[in-house]
Amino acid sequence: MVTQYGIKLSVSLISSYFGNLVAKVCECLLRRGTLSCANIVRFTELNKVQVRNSLLVLIQHNCVQAFSIQQEGSFGEAPKVVTQYMVLFDNIIHHMRFPKFLAYVSEELGKECEDILEGLLQHGRLSLDQILDRHKETANQSEGNFTARDALQNNFNRLVNSRYLEHCPAHEPFLAPPAEEETVVKKQGAKSAKVMKESETIEQRALAAAAPMEALRFVVETYTETDCCGEESEGNPLPSATVGEKRKQIDLELDTEAGTKKRRKEVLWRANFEEFVRRLRDKACIGNVRTRLDDGAGIVLSAILKSTRSAENKVKIENSVPLSMDTIFEEVMKSEEGRSMTLEHARASLAQLGCHLPEIGIDETYSIDLKSIIELAQNEEVESIVLKRYGREAYRIFRLLSKAGHLVETDKISNTTFVAKKDTAKILYQLWKDDYLHMEKIVTYGSKQSQFLLWNVNKHTLWDNVLNEMYHTALNLRIRIAHEQEQEKEILRIPREKLVGELAKRYARLRKVRIVLESSLMKLDDAIMLFHDF
Incomplete structure (x- = not known):
């Protein structure tokens, strides 16, 4: 479920990139869910051409996925196929992270990539x-x-091999009626039935149907111009494939009836957001471990994540792939800072990370509980918010309840945190009022009626509220950046060399403000990813 300020932030991003008309169509889909073109026209009150063009822009930029379904016709009419459009909220928010993606590729693969x-x-x-x-x-x-063309092709291949690029999903897959699909699934077996059960919503089914096959997702196909049988034409031999020679990469297929060649449908490529999020997740986990434990634990975790990167298919996983001690230590030795570590030091770091030593006679394999690392990072982030907003005493109270995991009575909280009972009640009420705590009232009946207040942290609800607040703050930062630029738009139009005196001071101020606001937005986005993407 997309939060209220998540929707507003998404609309702001789309509006700044593609204009108000496209943003209006996007907002309609975000608020109302998957719709047909006719319904979008009805709800937005735009004409059909405007809606269609807006949808094409959103599809081109991976923000909307189209799919076709069969709907029952009205009385006496045959069923008809209708195209539906679903918005991809995550892909919209990723637009805010494009500078991070570019910086990551530049650092790893170079400026050309x-x-x-x-x-x-x-x-x-x-x-x-x-x-x-x-x-x-x-x-x-x-x-x-x-x-230069060969060099560009090689850099493109490097991006694909690193999984930073992938084939685009199918433009408009057709979803069979549920009855027909269940029949197909039964014929395919239990594994397909499990997939069908997991993808029970129509949006999940559409995404699964549109996704390219995993075996073809990162395949770069190159075709050489040949005759219709794929052999060299008589008197027209194929040129040798030497470096620097022009290589024609024309996708051809044989039309057996006409005996002619037709151009194959071109494969479209896009950035693989999933891989970028995975890399940023790994970086966040390593940074958290380095800060919370030490550099050795960070080096070992980095080695494990690098070794298992190709084996992971999903960003949100609970444990890394099990690896042998030899494989982990070999990867540790590849890094400059890891070469100073001994085998025992690596084992000690694994123990710090929560990996218990295997029993005698069992293969020495380890896996890391990534879910617990992310949860600890989420707890620390919310605790820091409480500390900054409510003070140190509130921080101690919240930390106690967060770790307790169950309802705690007011007096016990006061005694454990060494906060005066009157102040404890005031802080608890304020945290409850702001939706940071859950409260339950217990009334006892006996010789004297008594009332007790019990408190705990409902993390599922709180995390959603915190995420919504982060979206709100990110939206405000973007609005402030746009306001600052609008205020000084005359300065931005003047060439730099002509900015002197008071104009130079105004430009320097604008530049300083933008750096502060944009860096704050990037740091805030790190926290958003921690709660939404990881």
Whole structure:
């Protein structure tokens, strides 16, 4: 479920990127759920052309997924196929993280790979030919610069091999009626039935149907121009594939009836947000462990996550893939800071991370409880909010209740935290009023009627409230940044070399304010990812 301020933040992002018309269609889908084009027209009061163009923009930029379903016709009419549109909230919020994605690729793979990714983030989805043509235009290259084209192809392959790019999902998959789908699932077996059970909502079914096969998701296909039988034409031999030679990558398929060649449908590529979130999750876990434990534990955790990265298929997992001690230590030795660690030091770090030593005679394999690391980080984040907002005494009270995990009576809280009973009651009431605590009243009857107040932290509800507050703060920061730019728009239009005197001071102030606000927004987004994406 998307929170109220999550919707407002999403609409703000779409409006700043694509304008108010597209934002209005997006907001309609966020608030009302999956809709047909006709219903979007009805709810937004825009004309059909405006809605259709807005949907095309949102699909192009991976913010909406279309799918077709069969609906029963009215009395006496045959069933008809209707196209539905579902909004992808997570992909919209990812627009706020594009600078992080670019910085990550630049650091790991270099500026050339960053340029390719930047083009895909700007345009949403592109074919390989479009990526190559775009690079040729931006770099002012001539058609005959084959070496640069080969280098670009190699950098593209590096991005795909690192799983930063993936095939786009199907544009408009068809979802069979539930009765027909259940029949197919029964024929396919128990495994398919399990998948069907997990993807029970129509939106989940649509995403599963649109997703490319895992085996083809990161495949780069290159085709060479040949004759219709795939062999060299007589008197027209294939050129040798030497470095620097122009390689024609034309997707061809045989039309057996006409005996002619047709251009195969181009594969569209997009940024793989899932992989970026996984990398940022790993970075956050390693940073938390380094701060909470020590550098050794961080080095070992980093080694484990690097070794298991290719084996993970999901971002939200509870435990890392089990690894042998030899595999972990080999990965530790690959890093410069890890070379100073001994085998016993690595085992001690594993114990710090919550891995117990295996019993005698059992293979020495370890896996890390990532869920507990993330939960600890979430607890620390909320505790820091309570400390800043309500003070140290409230922090001690909240920390006690967060760790207790059950209802605690007011007097016991006061005695345990060494806070005066009167102050304890006041703090508890304030935290409860702001939805940080859950309260229950217990009334006892006997010779004298008594009333007790019991308190605890309902993390599921609280985490949702905290996340909504973070969306609200992120929205306010974006509004403030836009306001500052609007206030000084005249300054931004003047060339830098002409900014002197008072104008130079105003420009310096704007630059300083923007740096502070944008860095605050990036740090806040780290916290948002901790509660929503990890």
